[in-house]
Structures are given as C-alpha cells and as structure tokens.
Amino acid sequence: MATGTRTGGILARPTSMEGVWGWVTTVDAKRIGMMYITTSILFFLWGGIQALVVRTQLSYPGAEFVSPDTYNSMFTMHALTMIFLAIMPMSVGFFNLIVPLQIGARDVAFPRMNALSYWVYLFGGLLLSMGWLFGEAASSGWFAYAPLTESAYAADRGMDFYVLGLLVLGVSSMAGAFNFIVTIINLRAPGLTWFKLPVFVWMTFITSILLVTAFPVITVALIELMFDRYLGANFFVAAQGGDPLLWQHLFWVFGHPEVYILILPAMGIVSEVLPTFARKPLFGYPVIVFSGIIIGVMGWMVWSHHMFTVGLGTVAVGVFTVTTMLIAVPTGVKVFSWMATMWKGSIALTTANLYAIGFIALFVIGGLSGVSHSMSSSDFQQQDTYYVVAHIHYVLFGGSIMALFSGLYYWFPKFTGRMMNERYGKIQFFLLFIGMNIAFGPMHWVGMDGMPRRIYTYTSNMGWDFWNMVSTLGAFLLGFSILLLLHNLVRSFKKGEIADADPWDGRTLEWSIPSPVPHYNFARIPNVVSRDDWWARKYVTGEDGVTHPIPQGGAYAENEEDVDVHSIHLPDPSYWPLVTAIGLALMGGGVVFHLAISIVGALIMLVGIYGWAFEPVNEPDEEHEEHEEQVIN
Amino acid sequence: MEATIAPQHDEHATTTGLDHRKMLMWTFLGSDCLFFGSLIATYLIYRGQSIQGPFPYEVFDIPYTSVSAFVLLMSSLTMVLALSAIQRGDQRNFRIWVIATAVLGSVFLGGQVYEFTLFVSEGLTVKTNLFGTTFFVLTGFHGVHVTIGVFMLLSLVGASFAGKVKQHQSINVELIGLYWHFVDIVWIVIFTVVYLVEAPAIEAAKAAVGH
Amino acid sequence: MSHVSEHDSSHPSPSRYVGIALILAVITGIEVWIVYQSFLRDIMVPLLLVLSIGKFVLVVMYFMHLKFDHKLFSILFVGGFVLTIGVLTALFALFGRVYFA
Numbered sequence: 022m023a024t025g026t027r028t029g030g031i032l033a034r035p036t037s038m039e040g041v042w043g044w045v046t047t048v049d050a051k052r053i054g055m056m057y058i059t060t061s062i063l064f065f066l067w068g069g070i071q072a073l074v075v076r077t078q079l080s081y082p083g084a085e086f087v088s089p090d091t092y093n094s095m096f097t098m099h100a101l102t103m104i105f106l107a108i109m110p111m112s113v114g115f116f117n118l119i120v121p122l123q124i125g126a127r128d129v130a131f132p133r134m135n136a137l138s139y140w141v142y143l144f145g146g147l148l149l150s151m152g153w154l155f156g157e158a159a160s161s162g163w164f165a166y167a168p169l170t171e172s173a174y175a176a177d178r179g180m181d182f183y184v185l186g187l188l189v190l191g192v193s194s195m196a197g198a199f200n201f202i203v204t205i206i207n208l209r210a211p212g213l214t215w216f217k218l219p220v221f222v223w224m225t226f227i228t229s230i231l232l233v234t235a236f237p238v239i240t241v242a243l244i245e246l247m248f249d250r251y252l253g254a255n256f257f258v259a260a261q262g263g264d265p266l267l268w269q270h271l272f273w274v275f276g277h278p279e280v281y282i283l284i285l286p287a288m289g290i291v292s293e294v295l296p297t298f299a300r301k302p303l304f305g306y307p308v309i310v311f312s313g314i315i316i317g318v319m320g321w322m323v324w325s326h327h328m329f330t331v332g333l334g335t336v337a338v339g340v341f342t343v344t345t346m347l348i349a350v351p352t353g354v355k356v357f358s359w360m361a362t363m364w365k366g367s368i369a370l371t372t373a374n375l376y377a378i379g380f381i382a383l384f385v386i387g388g389l390s391g392v393s394h395s396m397s398s399s400d401f402q403q404q405d406t407y408y409v410v411a412h413i414h415y416v417l418f419g420g421s422i423m424a425l426f427s428g429l430y431y432w433f434p435k436f437t438g439r440m441m442n443e444r445y446g447k448i449q450f451f452l453l454f455i456g457m458n459i460a461f462g463p464m465h466w467v468g469m470d471g472m473p474r475r476i477y478t479y480t481s482n483m484g485w486d487f488w489n490m491v492s493t494l495g496a497f498l499l500g501f502s503i504l505l506l507l508h509n510l511v512r513s514f515k516k517g518e519i520a521d522a523d524p525w526d527g528r529t530l531e532w533s534i535p536s537p538v539p540h541y542n543f544a545r546i547p548n549v550v551s552r553d554d555w556w557a558r559k560y561v562t563g564e565d566g567v568t569h570p571i572p573q574g575g576a577y578a579e580n581e582e583d584v585d586v587h588s589i590h591l592p593d594p595s596y597w598p599l600v601t602a603i604g605l606a607l608m609g610g611g612v613v614f615h616l617a618i619s620i621v622g623a624l625i626m627l628v629g630i631y632g633w634a635f636e637p638v639n640e641p642d643e644e645h646e647e648h649e650e651q652v653i654n
Numbered sequence: 655m656e657a658t659i660a661p662q663h664d665e666h667a668t669t670t671g672l673d674h675r676k677m678l679m680w681t682f683l684g685s686d687c688l689f690f691g692s693l694i695a696t697y698l699i700y701r702g703q704s705i706q707g708p709f710p711y712e713v714f715d716i717p718y719t720s721v722s723a724f725v726l727l728m729s730s731l732t733m734v735l736a737l738s739a740i741q742r743g744d745q746r747n748f749r750i751w752v753i754a755t756a757v758l759g760s761v762f763l764g765g766q767v768y769e770f771t772l773f774v775s776e777g778l779t780v781k782t783n784l785f786g787t788t789f790f791v792l793t794g795f796h797g798v799h800v801t802i803g804v805f806m807l808l809s810l811v812g813a814s815f816a817g818k819v820k821q822h823q824s825i826n827v828e829l830i831g832l833y834w835h836f837v838d839i840v841w842i843v844i845f846t847v848v849y850l851v852e853a854p855a856i857e858a859a860k861a862a863v864g865h
Numbered sequence: 866m867s868h869v870s871e872h873d874s875s876h877p878s879p880s881r882y883v884g885i886a887l888i889l890a891v892i893t894g895i896e897v898w899i900v901y902q903s904f905l906r907d908i909m910v911p912l913l914l915v916l917s918i919g920k921f922v923l924v925v926m927y928f929m930h931l932k933f934d935h936k937l938f939s940i941l942f943v944g945g946f947v948l949t950i951g952v953l954t955a956l957f958a959l960f961g962r963v964y965f966a
Contacts, residue, residue, distance in 0.1 A: 670935070670937060671935075672935055672937060672938075676938065677937070677938070677941065680938045680941040680942050681941045681942075681945075683942055683945070684941050684942045684943075684944055684945025684946065685945055686945075687942075687945045687946045687948075687949040688945060688948065688949050688952070690949075691949035691950075691952065691953055692952075694953070695952070695953050695956050695957075698953075698957070699956065699957070699960050699962070702962075716897065716900065717897070720893065720897045723893060724890060724893055727886065727889045727890060727893065727920075728886060728890075730886070730889075730924055730928050731882060731883065731885075731886035731928075733928070734882050734927075734928045735879055735882060735883075738876070738878075738879050738882065741876070828930075831928075831929075832929055835924055835925070835928045835929045836929075838924060838928075839920075839921050839924050839925060842917055842920050842921055842924070843917060843921070845917075846896070846913050846914070846916075846917040850896060850897070850900050850913055851900075851909075851910065851913070853900030853901060854900065854903075854906060854909070857901065857903075
C-alpha cells in the first residue's frame with residue numbers, strides 16, 4: 022500500500038503488513054480489535070479456571086481443595102481478571118472492529134494510540150496476573166478495601182501487583198476511550214448525524230466518556246495506596262487519622278461508573294442484533310439513546326449504594342437509595358424497547374439472536390435483584406452475602422458476557438469471512454444458558470439464607486450444602502459450554518462455511534462491504550441518508566407496511582469497482598506504540614520488583630514517545646508537496 | 655496589525671472541521687480535572703484532621719508562595735505570546751517566548767523544591783501526618799505535571815532550532831500551550847484552597863507568640 | 866465533512882494578553898491582601914473562591930482561547946470540570962465536615 026519510506030526520524034517507518042512483524046506494528050483497528058478479542062478470550066478462560074477452583078472449594082462443607090490464602094487470591098483474581106482483562110477488553114475489541122465500519126470511516130482518529138492501548142492492556146494484564154508466579158497474588162478482594170491492603174496487613178507483593186497492574190491498565194483504557202470519543206465525533210461519514218448513528222456507536226461513545234472520567238478517580242486511590250505502601254504515607258492509616266471510608270468512596274466513585282462501562286457496550290450489541298433478526302427497526306431509538314445517556318450521567322450519582330452498611334448516616338443512605346432506584350427506570354425503558362423491537366417481528370432464532378434474547382431475560386433477573394439492593398433496608402441483609410454474588414453474575418455473565426458472545430456469533434462472518442456453525446452454536450448456547458442458571462440461580466436463596474461472600478468454607482449445619490454442590494455442578498457445565506464455544510470459534514475459523522458480505526441481511530454499514538473486510542474498509546466512503554442506512558438502500562417499506570427489496574439496491578455507488586483501492590491512503594504501521602508500551606510496563610513492573618527496572622522503563626518510554634512524535638509519515642511522493650511532516654498523534 | 659493566520663496544513667477532513675488532536679487535548683484536560691479533583695478532595699477531607707504537627711500554619715510562607723504563583727501565572731502569558739508569535743510566522747520571538755516559559759516553569763519548580771526541602775527540615779514529610787501526606791502528594795503530582803510541561807517546552811525549542819516548527823503547524827504549539835495553561839489553573843486552585851486559607855491561622859499563631 | 870482550518874475570527878492581540886496577565890497579577894495581589902484582613906475574615910472563603918474562579922475563567926477563556934473556539938471544546942472541558950465539582954460537593958457532604966473553618 023505505501024509506496025515509499027522516508028527517513029526523517031531515527032529509523033525508517035515500517036511499510037509491510039505481512040507476517041508477525043505486520044501484526045506487531047499494526048495500527049489497523051481491525052487487527053487491533055482481533056488481538057483484543059483473542060487476548061480477552063484467553064484471559065476469560067483463565068478467569069474461568071479461577072472460578073472453578075473457587076466453586077470446587079465451596080462444593081461441600083469443610084473442603085480443603087486449596088489453602089485459605091490461595092482461595093482468597095482465587096476470588097480476588099477471578100474478579101479482576103474477568104472485569105479488567107476479559108469483559109472490558111472484549112468490549113473494546115468490538116469497539117475497534119465495529120465502530121469505524123458503522124460510522125463509515127477507514128480507521129480511528131489516532132491509530133498509533135490505538136495500538137498503544139492494546140499493548141499496554143496485554144502487558145498490564147500480565148503484570149496484574151503475575152503475582153501467581155510468585156505465590157503472591159492479590160488476596161484482599163477486587164475492591165481492595167483499605168486498611169486491609171496496607172503493608173502491615175497485606176505484607177506480600179499481591180497488592181503491589183494489583184496497584185501497578187491496574188495503574189498500567191488504566192492508561193490502556195483511557196487511551197482507548199479518548200480515541201473513540203474523538204473518532205465518533207470527528208470521523209463520521211458525510212450525512213451521518215448523531216441521531217442516525219447505530220446504538221452500538223452511541224453506547225461506545227457514552228462508555229468512553231465514563232472511562233475517561235472514572236479512571237482518574239481510581240488512579241488517585243491507587244496512587245494514595247501506593248504511597249502508603251511504599252513511602253509510609255498516611256492516607257489510610259487509622260492511627261494517623263486516615264479514614265477507610267476515603268478509599269471506599271474513591272473506589273466506588275470509580276466502581277459504579279465502571280459497572281456501566283461493563284454493561285453499556287453489551288446493551289449496544291444487543292441493540293444491533295435484535296433488530297437484524299426481527300427484520301424491524303429498533304423500537305424507540307431516541308428513547309434508547311437518551312436512556313443510555315441518562316444511565317451514564319446517573320451512574321455518577323449512585324456509588325454509595327455499595328456502602329449502605331458502613332455507617333454513612335440516614336440522609337446519605339436515603340439519598341442514594343432514591344438515586345439508585347431511579348436509575349432502574351432508563352434501564353427498564355431499554356428492556357421494553359428491545360421487547361417491542363421483537364414484537365411482531367419476523368424472528369430468526371440464530372445463535373446470535375438466542376444470546377441476545379437470553380441477555381434480556383437474564384439481565385432482567387439481575388436487574389431485579391439489583392432493585393432489591395437499591396432499597397437500603399433490604400440491602401442491609403443482602404450486603405456481603407451470596408445474594409450479591411448472584412446479582413453480579415446475572416448482570417455480568419447473563420448480561421455482559423451473553424451479549425459479547427452474541428456479538429461474536431453475529432460479527433464473526435464479517436471479519437473472518439466464514440460463518441460459525443449454527444447447530445453447534447445452538448447446542449452450546451443452551452448448555453451455557455442452563456449451566457449459568459444452575460450455577461448462579463441458587464446463590465440468590467443461599468445468600469438470603471445468610472451465606473456470606475468470600476468465605477473459604479462453611480459448616481454442614483448451615484443448610485447450604487445442597488445448593489452449593491448444585492452451584493458447583495452448574496459452574497462446571499458452564500465451563501464445558503465455554504469449551505464448546507471455543508471449539509466452534511476455532512473450527513469455524515478454519516473450515517466454517519464461507520460467508521458473503523451480508524449473511525444476515527443486516528441494517529448497518531458494516532454489512533455493505535465484503536467479508537472479510539478489506540484493509541481500507543470502504544472503497545468509497547458512503548454518503549449516509551438515514552438511520553439503518555444499509556437497510557434503506559436495500560428495501561423500501563410501502564404505505565401498506567409491506568417491505569420490498571429495491572431493485573439494484575444494496576450498493577452505495579455505481580461502478581464501485583472503478584475505485585483504485587491502491588491509492589487509498591491509510592495510516593502507516595509503527596513500532597513506537599509497542600516500544601512505548603514496553604517502557605510503560607517496565608516502569609510499572611519495576612516498582613514491584615526493583616526500581617532500576619522502572620528507570621530503564623522510563624527511558625524506553627521516553628525514547629518511544631519521542632520516536633512516535635517525530636516519526637516520518639510514509640507518503641507516496643507525487644501527492645504531497647510537504648514531506649517534512651510531523652504528525653503528533 | 656496582525657499578520658494573517660495561515661491555514662493549518664490540511665490534515666484529513668473531519669466531521670466537525672475541528673482538529674482531532676485539539677479535541678483530544680481538551681477531552682484529556684477535562685478528565686485531568688477529575689484527577690486533580692480527587693487529590694484536592696483528599697487534601698480537603700483530611701484538612702484539620704492531623705493527629706500531630708507540623709500543621710500548615712507552622713510551615714506555610716504565604717508571601718513566598720505568592721511569588722511562585724505569580725511566576726507560574728506569568729509563564730502562561732509568555733506561553734500565549736509564543737503561540738501568537740508562531741501563528742504570525744515569527745520564529746525568533748516564538749523561540750524567545752517559549753524559552754521564557756520554560757525558564758519561568760523551571761523557576762516555579764525550583765521554588766517548589768526549595769519549599770519542600772524547607773518543610774522537610776522543619777519536620778514535615780509525607781510520613782509525618784495527614785497534612786504531610788496529602789500536601790506532598792497533591793503538590794508533588796502538580797509538580798510532575800509542570801516538569802512534563804517543561805520537557806515538552808524544551809523539546810519544542812529544540813524542534814524549533816531544527817527547523818521543524820512551522821507556522822502552518824502551530825497547532826502543535828497550541829496543544830502544548832493548552833496543557834501548560836491547565837497546569838497553571840490547577841495551581842490557581844491549589845494556591846487558594848491549600849495555602850491562602852491558612853493565612854488566618856498563621857496570623858493567629860504569630861499573634862499568640864506575641865509578634 | 867469540513868476541512869480543518871484555523872478559522873478563528875478573533876485572536877486577542879499580544880497587548881490584550883499582557884493586559885489579562887496584569888489583571889491576573891492584580892487579582893492575586895488582592896487575594897493575598899484579603900487573607901490578612903481580619904475584618905474580612907467572615908467572608909474570606911467566598912471572596913477567595915470568587916476571585917480564584919475569576920482567574921481560572923480568564924485563563925481558560927483567553928489564554929486557552931476557549932471563548933473564541935468552537936463550543937464543542939467548551940463542552941468537553943466544562944463537562945469534566947462540572948462533574949469534578951459535583952463529585953467533590955457530594956464527597957464533602959458525605960464526610961460532613963466544614964473545611965474552611
């Protein structure tokens with residue numbers, strides 16, 4: 022694609038997109054998206070193994086499958102892995118794959134920063150998880166309440182991996198989010214106004230705003246904890262007047278927007294899948310968009326519902342009860358809109374659609390337990406019991422994961438050019454659905470029955486034996502269904518039925534281009550006229566309500582083949598994002614191991630940043646007069 | 655009379671007509687408000703809660719800090735004059751003003767370092783009490799931001815001497831300027847809510863000792 | 866699609882910038898003066914806040930050029946700023962202490 026290399030920086034800028042080096046230096050959002058999804062699936066498996074260890078330990082009273090300390094690390098790291106290394110990155114993977122296509126763009130606004138986000142995620146995830154190698158994985162719960170996490174009580178390096186791992190991951194999340202905010206504002210195709218955007222793009226946008234506003238707060242909390250642990254500061258030291266509630270507030274001011282970061286992309290995916298397989302437009306589009314915005318805003322007003330039992334005082338508890346109950350309203354509105362979308366639609370029960378419909382059912386269950394949590398009076402009984410664990414898993418597994426898997430089945434053909442096996446998919450879906458409910462359903466009543474969270478074991482006279490065993494069996498069934506999903510993914514990738522550009526008769530722009538997507542995305546940037554523009558090009562719905570295909574429809578321009586795709590200018594690959602990411606990771610890791618490593622890391626990062634800033638752009642010589650171009654992006 | 659501002663080098667077209675990087679910088683600054691806000695919240699929540707001294711009124715020197723606040727404010731002036739110069743294509747004055755900004759920023763940092771070492775010699779460290787902890791971390795991170803800013807300014811000077819800062823690429827200077835001004839306005843807030851509010855207590859302490 | 870352009874209708878002149886810097890210096894001087902006046906003690910904090918906000922706004926609007934730039938930039942920055950104020954206000958209420966006594 023690029024015809025020449027200019028040396029203006031230290032080394033020539035790469036041009037090739039071939040081989041491993043092509044992936045290592047890629048700045049193409051599609052490749053970055055696939056790397057995110059692949060890596061997140063691997064971390065998801067790791068998080069799942071940790072979960073199965075937890076479930077095994079709890080399967081019968083008095084078990085000693087692992088030691089108590091290991092057990093504490095298991096549930097801590099399971100949560101961290103699933104939240105930060107599986108769900109969030111899988112969502113970001115979809116942002117990368119889908120958003121540029123749905124807005125008619127060739128890439129994101131800052132391709133190199135996009136690559137940086139991925140590499141920093143990979144290294145940050147490894148740093149976060151690295152404690153296991155030393156027998157020192159974090160074990161104070163994913164929310165790491167101070168002062169339990171102070172050096173005096175968490176003496177091993179587990180909390181250090183936690184703090185530095187999350188600080189590094191925060192850079193990845195924020196860099197990615199900034200990128201998508203600018204991309205969605207600034208790279209929409211001509212005619213694509215805000216209220217024609219697919220809901221997935223809207224949800225990406227809102228999620229990205231949440232990311233860049235919430236992460237600074239936890240960054241501060243982590244820095245404060247880090248200063249306590251390394252430099253003897255007093256942020257959370259009770260003897261000096263430090264207040265554990267400060268940690269809790271800072272953590273949950275981040276933590277509550279975080280859960281909306283986890284669910285909004287999922288809601289976006291479902292809002293794409295359901296209309297496609299109902300062959301109807303999304304019902305109440307403006308309402309769904311506004312609900313998303315309201316959820317994003319109100320997500321900032323509810324955080325202390327995680328702290329109802331710590332002694333905030335009646336007024337505070339009352340206020341947060343009301344705000345939390347209110348936030349259920351926009352969420353409920355979305356659910357009704359999705360159901361109305363399906364009503365009288367021509368439903369195709371593809372695997373992707375089954376997952377999306379399953380999402381609605383399970384997320385509603387999770388939402389209902391959430392509403393019972395919102396009432397502080399009932400929450401006083403539920404707090405720190407398995408009832409909360411049930412809620413979490415219904416919204417995060419039954420919610421986020423189901424929707425992400427729906428996305429996998431739905432968009433797999435677009436990026437691989439092959440269909441996933443539908444029959445296999447349906448079996449896999451049903452096993453997952455059943456396993457999930459068997460695993461997490463009983464946790465509701467076991468929790469109401471008083472079983473606390475984060476306990477290593479329990480005695481037989483509590484009456485929890487039977488349902489814990491059931492739950493464990495469900496978890497293993499769930500795990501098995503995930504293996505089937507993996508198998509389907511790999512098998513379909515190699516020998517799935519070849520997919521055409523628009524296998525689902527879709528509604529949005531990504532279905533208007535070939536599968537797999539050419540590296541330039543669109544031969545010609547489309548001119549968008551309506552919402553669901555691709556559908557509008559293919560079909561017209563008459564006064565009688567009957568939809569007819571448009572003859573010769575389904576194209577954006579005549580003679581699209583006439584476009585000389587070799588002249589399409591795309592961002593050049595670069596290795597500076599990787600170099601910078603390595604530097605950043607070493608800076609973080611060095612704080613845990615040895616300061617000399619941090620210093621080396623800082624130098625590498627500086628080299629990376631300067632190399633990036635002054636990197637030459639490969640330009641085909643005829644097209645630009647100015648060759649000495651510095652593009653600081 | 656102002657020289658006409660040359661149109662920026664034509665980057666790829668954007669939906670809003672606005673530059674990606676400028677949008678990024680403003681979004682970043684919006685998010686950095688939350689970073690400093692959380693540190694300032696921590697400082698203020700813990701204000702007056704230290705179990706033992708030294709306390710703010712014992713160590714703060716308002717006149718001294720006022721001078722350094724003034725220095726940083728003036729560095730914003732020199733920064734915007736630098737931007738104005740490069741937008742007019744005036745490389746020479748651009749360099750002068752950027753160097754001036756870097757110098758003023760470094761003077762500020764030097765003042766911070768001096769102040770910190772003074773406090774340490776008076777028994778206030780990050781370990782001493784809540785005041786030491788919150789003060790040093792808040793102002794320390796501000797200082798880190800200033801340091802990064804000075805690095806960027808010096809890089810800008812270097813790039814200018816290498817002939818790499820062009821009039822039609824003044825956006826790069828603008829971006830660095832935005833960052834620099836932000837760091838200044840954070841100090842405006844810190845100067846008020848950390849230092850100035852302690853003046854009454856300082857006066858009271860002096861009066862008690864019979865000054 | 867619009868092409869990126871340095872379209873600004875008005876760029877303050879260098880002398881205008883110097884004038885604003887002078888105002889900033891004067892306000893700072895006033896602030897330092899205020900805190901030593903016992904007769905202003907009761908309204909010291911609100912006064913300081915108003916003056917500091919004034920300085921903040923001047924730097925943002927003029928030096929950072931937000932007054933003359935596209936509104937979108939204002940939304941992006943002010944959004945983060947407003948959120949910060951909101952969270953801080955809530956936190957102060959939750960900790961229930963008076964901070965400027």
